[in-house]
Amino acid sequence: MDEKSFIFELGLSELEDLANMLARITKVGLNIGLSGPLGSGKTTFSSFLIRALGYQEIVTSPSYAICNEYEFTDETAKKVIVRHCDIYRIAQAADQRTNSSFDYNEIFDLSTDSLSGKFDRRYNIIEWYDLVSDPNFIFDINLNFSYLSTSESQDDIKEQRKIEILAITELGKKLLDHILIGFSKINT
Numbered sequence: 001m002d003e004k005s006f007i008f009e010l011g012l013s014e015l016e017d018l019a020n021m022l023a024r025i026t027k028v029g030l031n032i033g034l035s036g037p038l039g040s041g042k043t044t045f046s047s048f049l050i051r052a053l054g055y056q057e058i059v060t061s062p063s064y065a066i067c068n069e070y071e072f073t074d075e076t077a078k079k080v081i082v083r084h085c086d087i088y089r090i091a092q093a094a095d096q097r098t099n100s101s102f103d104y105n106e107i108f109d110l111s112t113d114s115l116s117g118k119f120d121r122r123y124n125i126i127e128w129y130d131l132v133s134d135p136n137f138i139f140d141i142n143l144n145f146s147y148l149s150t151s152e153s154q155d156d157i158k159e160q161r162k163i164e165i166l167a168i169t170e171l172g173k174k175l176l177d178h179i180l181i182g183f184s185k186i187n188t
Contacts, residue, residue, distance in 0.1 A: 019048035033129025036145025
């Protein structure tokens with residue numbers, strides 16, 4: 001499977017633009033993996049995306065709950081479900097217990113097929129996707145967050161981040177193409 005990637009340098013408002021763009025161009029659903037150090041923007045991006053998809057209430061971090069589900073109807077009357085999961089603690093516990101891979105289906109089913117018919121649009125947003133060692137989990141796109149190391153002040157480092165978008169599936173590649181076109185229009 002050939003992958004396609006692109007690296008963006010984004011501030012907080014541009015991160016929100018990316019989430020809004022992704023929400024506009026995905027019509028069925030998406031499996032998104034997020035990775036990066038603590039505080040690099042994974043949960044902030046997730047919150048922006050969930051809100052952009054049409055969820056009107058407070059979006060909370062899944063760090064303690066492991067997985068939050070948001071069910072709602074979007075502006076086009078489509079039924080939407082978003083599963084926003086943080087698997088850091090699960091993966092750490094699994095590694096300490098068994099030193100082997102863990103069956104994540106015991107905790108939550110990432111397969112969008114399991115929700116077929118109930119929802120028009122299905123999204124899985126998985127923080128710390130890089131800790132999933134199960135080859136059956138296929139993400140459409142992965143966003144790898146990091147801080148820009150070229151900033152002079154601590155405030156700039158928190159505001160600016162580097163995001164590598166890695167497109168895995170054909171859907172992911174099409175989305176990345178749309179994102180590249182969208183950002184080229186914003187920056188011209």
